[in-house]
Amino acid sequence: MFTKFCATVSKLCLVLAVIGLIAVILCVQWQVIGRYVLNDTPTWAEALAMLIVLFVTAFGLAVGVRDAGHIGLESLVVLLPEKWQHRIEILIHALVAVFGFLMVQGGWLWASAKWAEKKPMLPVPDGIDYVPVIIAGALILLFSIEHIVALVQGKVVEPVWE
């Protein structure tokens, strides 16, 4: 049930990331068209592209964390007995989860602090730059917990889309 939920979330994240990536490309190309064809460089295009790419990063990163498979096995940990490898793998996911939690907390703090200010080129709050940090943090937290649960149960998290 939980795994199914995470798999759906992960798939949704990738869809959003792909849409975002294409949107970023279109923004930059629109800027070129504006400059050479319409003789009117759109000032919002660059700012919007820079904002969307933060969301692409957040979603792509979260899926990257979920699909990473066995992390830690590329280090000296492989020399340890299997039981310890297992424990360290859980520890690594827990550490990543802690960072995810800190991202949510730190992102929330900055987003709310800067929400009243407006961005110079776009009609959105300045604090919106930190929303992707909150989203990425929450997703990383979720997927790390999924990994820990799977490890404890002796299962493997399967990537949904490769």
Next chain:
Amino acid sequence: MNMELTVLALSFTLLLILGVPVAFAIGLSSVATIVAAGLPVAMVFQKMVGGMQVFSFLAIPFFVFAGELMLYGGIADRIVRFANSLVGHVRGGLGMSNVIGCTIFGGVAGSPLADVSAMGSVMIPLMKKEGYDADYAVNVTTHAALVGAIMPTSHNMIIFTLAASGLASVSVLGLILAGLVPAIILTLCNLGAAYWVAVRRGYPIHGNFPGWLEVLKAFGAALPGLFVVVIILGGILSGAFTATESASIAVAWALFVTVIVYRTLTVENFLKACAKACKTTGVVLLLIGISNAFGYFMALYEVPQMTGALMQKISSEPWVIFLMINVLLFVLGTFLDMAATILICTPIFMPIAMHFGMDPMQFGIMLLINCALGLNTPPVGTVQFVGCAIGGISVGQVMRTIAPFYGALTLAMLLVTYVPQFTLWLPHLLK
């Protein structure tokens, strides 16, 4: 050493040894340091988002995406055919065409990993079928693939210009031009090594030269794919587009070529390319953002100055300093990811290299070649792993016969390190 710096160094090393993914190791050690310094943790995330707000930063996902499209779009086959018609008839011909093919594909995709995946999966089985040893096939491919790191479409070049931005002004165009001559030198060294080993092992000669008409035909078939390099170089050189804009046009071109011209990109592969591009983008961009926080602490606690002073205690001869930097970069590159090595090492070693008269562009290319070599060296040699997986042999078997190839690339690197003209001639010429 003060307490905060000790926390930074120790926590980072410990996390890496444990096997925490490098971006999170950097993030967590930055958090540990800020806690030790008694500052608010949220500062880390301010630095992180700050590090992600540079326009040229956008070129990275574009280059990654274009590379993935090229990888899944069937351009590799055409490049192989062209390279084969050109040098397939000499001794160890498939090895030579492999080098040429990897170099060309590297120019199109700009990534050693995409290069070894695309060219390796065509060339390595083909070479084995023709009677070449698997270790030779893998070594030729993995070493030739490294040249992708200094090609015009390489996103690692953009990462370097971002990492260097606080220390010196390095333009993307300057760095791209600086990489071209070293790329040729690397290719020549690779060709030399491939030929030398082929002669020593007595590999046979296959077939005759098909004639220039065939070469031209094969080139014509590969040309639409290769045109992406022309777009990027031409676009930036003429001043028509910025690097970021050229990169976005490269994506559109890659789509056009694979969907309309070659008709090789299936919907399934397109989605695969999209998914891979987004995941890579997420990881690389996080790394850049979080390295901004890490770099802030390194600067605050004067890590570059301390490293410089330490090195100057050992020697004040530029050539010794450059050698030490090379060795350190190589060692770090063997167990860190390429982007991470660039982001961490540039602020530490570039100031000292510049102090001893090295140009930032030259340093960049030297750093990139070192990182690339690290991709072919255990413990974390991603390119080598992929090559071995395709060739069906172990890393150990490949390592036993790696010496001539390593030697060739080390020679290329020494030339880049000690002869500044190789990197600087072209950028100065076109300035």
